Amino acid sequence: MTAPAIEGWFTTGADPALLGTRCTTCTTVFFPKADGFCRNPACAGETFEEVALSRRGVVWSYTDAQYQPPPPYIPASDPYEPFALAAVELPEGLVVLGQVARGYGVADLRVGQEAELVVETLYTDESGDRTIWRWLPLTSGHLTELGEEADQ
Template sequence: MSRQSLEKKQIPAVEGVFTWPSKEPRFVGSKCKACGTVSFPKSSVCRNPLCANKADVEETLLSRRGKLLSYTLVCYQPPPPFVAPQPFVPFPIGEAQFPEGVAIIGQMTGCKYEDLKIGMEIETVVEKLFADEQGNEVVGWKFRPI
């Protein structure tokens, strides 16, 4: 067996939605050159219904930091493909507003539900979500209070 086959990898749960690998991960979105609308995830057309030139978009990286708009505690185990630790433990999720005008929902990390406050500053991080059948770490974005 080769050394490489013994090494476990980190694999994004969804390809192309955040920069990876990166010590400072950022969401990958799109920006319309005609009207300036920023959207996430990346799109090949402008999502602004009022835009006259929907095909003129470019890839853009969103800021790492944003503000917590809303949050809640998930008290039930989400259905597949979500993989939860067993036994299931409730976890907080939050909606983060980024300076580019995009709001994204994600799990909260590095905090207790009771410590969350609307308007608090958060940063995007990438952490292990679960291990796949080969033992690789499947990673995804989470939000951590600053």
């Protein structure tokens, strides 16, 4: 069975989106979800509504992981395949980190370019695929096979 690697953080389906919360008092948006009390120091709000964040944003920066990260990271493959990471600034005024969509590497990214949210498999365990949000670079230049670049 395919299921998100973490419950309630994003929607799946044709147009997936991150799920945050919006303070009903000052309208500040939070991702991951805030509840209980608003972290805007000028706001005493205590009620929040769930909100789907914009699916497109602008790349704030990017990198990759050429060595296998330590646990609790669960590698998707053996041998390890490097992956790229991007921080994307959304119209809601916040930057959200994510892995980059499979098949794309740092050569496909620039600060300031557009990226769109997709949902892909992060790892597979005994109950099936565990999915995660990722950033798909738009208007990408040249495609690179990340795995071939990082063979040291």
